[in-house]
Amino acid sequence: MNWISNYVRPTINSLFSRREVPENLWTKCPECGTMLFHRELSDNLNVCTNCDHHMAISPRARFTALFDGGIFSEIAVPAPVEDPLKFRDQKKYPDRMRAAQKETGEKEAMLIAEGEIGRTPIVAACQDFSFMAGSMGMYVGNAIIAAAERAVELNRPLILFSAAGGARMQEGILSLMQMPRTTVAVEMLKEAGLPYIVVLTHPTTGGVTASYAMLGDVHIAEPNALICFAGPRVIEQTIREKLPEGFQRAEYLLDHGMLDRVTARGDLRDELITITRLLMGLPPAVMGDLPAPTKPEPPEVAEPVEPETPSEANPDP
Template identity: 55%
Template sequence: MNWISSVVRPKISSFWTKRDTPKNLWIKCPETGEMVFHHDLESNGWVVPGSGFHMRMPVPARLAALFDAGGFEAIPTPQVVQDPLKFRDERRYQDRLKDARAKTGREDAVTLAKGTIETLPVTVAVQDFGFMGGSLGMAAGEAIVTGAETALASRTPYVLFAASGGARMQEGILSLMQMPRTTAAIIALREAGLPYVVVLTNPTTGGVTASYAMLGDVHIAEPGALIGFAGPRVIEQTIGEKLPKGFQRSEYLYDHGMVDMVVHRHELRATLARLLRVMMHQDPPQDGAVALPSPETIPEQASEDPVEAMADNSEPAPAKA
């Protein structure tokens, strides 16, 4: 083999070799079609800089951006029966759970954490729509109840970020039973005089909206979030009429008194801190110093392409409870 075949030809061939690039290197805004570099999107809190469209925020980034200096302590939740009904449709429910856990790196749809927001201790629950559409099952219900019990034991406010398609159809009546269970836990918080604040993100629908997501002392919605029980298409088919523009979106619900405020994600942390201090009858920090999230604590890359997560939800639509 001479130098032409061993050196020159490989160098020439390398010009036509396709290079591997990350799937989410550039992300398209669903609203305007604008292409955004993923690092720019992450550094802007998963808000498209040009249009202001709020993409779904990964759970680790959400928690890191919320707590002081990005530090928090994860709260473990009790184990539940994995597949109580031995459910199977096109695939086994156990296989769907395995795929969702591999995809998100979490045991189920709700993650619990505790930390401080502007020095005020807070218990937080975050639903992950990437885990089977954030559907409410036994594990998610147990996590929400555990979060309420933790807030009661530590005498802290309870903040919940809701994002769900409804009850988890694979668990049947056991899923629907989580609605009264979580409602009872929220009532216990209210009787103890502890604040319960709900942040409604895109989307919050079905049995979640019909239970703990609409029982907050204050309801904050992110801009453009879809919030309702049944989807707009189902409602249109049922009543046989065209719905108003923006129906079931945050701004529409604010105008009609269903949510208390619509807050941009960049202002959410400060808004929550101000509300919780008032509700807990606490003064602001005396020195005025607040530990902001450090860039090192916010994950640089999500575990999945957020556009694919919005557009390609392979899970069956959860039953609307």
Template identity: 60%
Template sequence: MNWISNVVPPKIRSLLRRDTPENLWVKCPESGQLVFHKDLEANLMVVPGSGYHMAIGAKPRLASLFDGGDFEEIAAPETQSDPLKFRDIKRYADRLKENRAKTGAYDAVTLAFGKLDGLAVTVAVQDFAFQGGTLGVAAGEAIIAGMTWAVERRTPFIIFTASGGARMQEGMFALMQMPRITVAVRRLRHARLPYIVVLTNPTTGGVTASYAMLGDVHVAEPGAVIGFAGARVIEQTIRERLPEGFQRAEYLRAHGMVDMVVARPQLRDALARLCSLLMRTPLGAAA
């Protein structure tokens, strides 16, 4: 109890109390720094002091990438939501409903088409907030549809990966998306169109074992965890201590698996230069 609750009358007490939104301040997981949420959003969810890259939703990421924040969302093909009628603690169909309500998206992959420094590009974004960004039938069909769209319209294809791997609730149906997307990547190559992969935190499992490592250029965000199996599983298997920074973006760049590590605020300019170079189109040219 304090003097406000003991002495101040209830009506005055209600005037003194101010409700503070829960997300007004955000604590950096790395440095412990408290950041005003609006400042964090303005910096694309990158903590200004430490440079720590927090998760960012698909729509804000797309808005930060395209000219003027304008883009056309591409409808993904409809798929069977629960091919195995899977159930663990709860039904898989119920999990999908919860994730759709939480993210506002049909599945883990959002497709968009628009201009990047005047050049038309097709973009896919995996959202880790949707079932851990896992790859299922719907996500696989969306990525293939995006690549097909890019081939038909002769645009570069950029994908932002963030995933825990294949979706176990869909079993082999999920695993089969890996070779199917690999075939779609071959179509991009045959059409001589750029395929650029932006690896974000985390990109793991079957996604890393397939299309995430098939790009013409691999760009990673700072500090992103990129790998197949988890570091703890690897240590237990080989019974050795792993090097410092193992599976981080900077470690992979130093060992030749990633071409560039680019901070999120500079990512748009870097991708625009890459697309311009690979498409042999001057920056700012109208598509």
């Protein structure tokens, strides 16, 4: 037995011919630990197929699944002043912004768009938690105002998906000023008689919860989403008591009257279509995006023919 040809050579060949496997092909569910193939996870809208844990999803991926045919148009947002306070902690604020933009591929923490869901025209806004924890800064305030103005201009409802860790500390008092600004934007929709629907996703906390995230006509949450102003750990340290199981989670808030519905991500589109058309006074949407059924016309009935008499059938010669 030649160990060089039978062992060493195949080992060397395998080292040089080994293909590199991308690291992002599999995702581990943080709830149950199941390894999920990236295509399977994407097809299921970033929801674990084993335990139904709802993971984070980007605004573009959410809009692609929400709008008819995945088609939507972005709405321009006025750019705010860059780094108005010249803030610096471990990094400069502009450096943090550039790092977040490179990581997410987005300009800021909120994306707004217009399109149709179930042939119902809407305006939608979605926060991106992966962009500096979805923090509410001047750009987010401008985005919500732009979305509300566009909804009023087109006479469309506004659907907002919230996901934030609170106000953006790098903008100081200017970020807190977005709370009354966005409240005025919501009031514009109410004065125009247009529905404002909020979908609270995990997590929605801080000043976002204290302003536009809790001012909707209808509040829907994704399962097990954390929704609060101050987090449970802060509350426990303050009152020095153990909080109830599931405190500040979507199901707990639904039981205590703070939410209207808790809906899984896969059922959310149909739920929003139904609620939006109901609030806009429109007829129910046709499932499957098919033409509306028409009432069939009754079949034509032929008039009876009288049988011929024998004399008429065989006249005498």
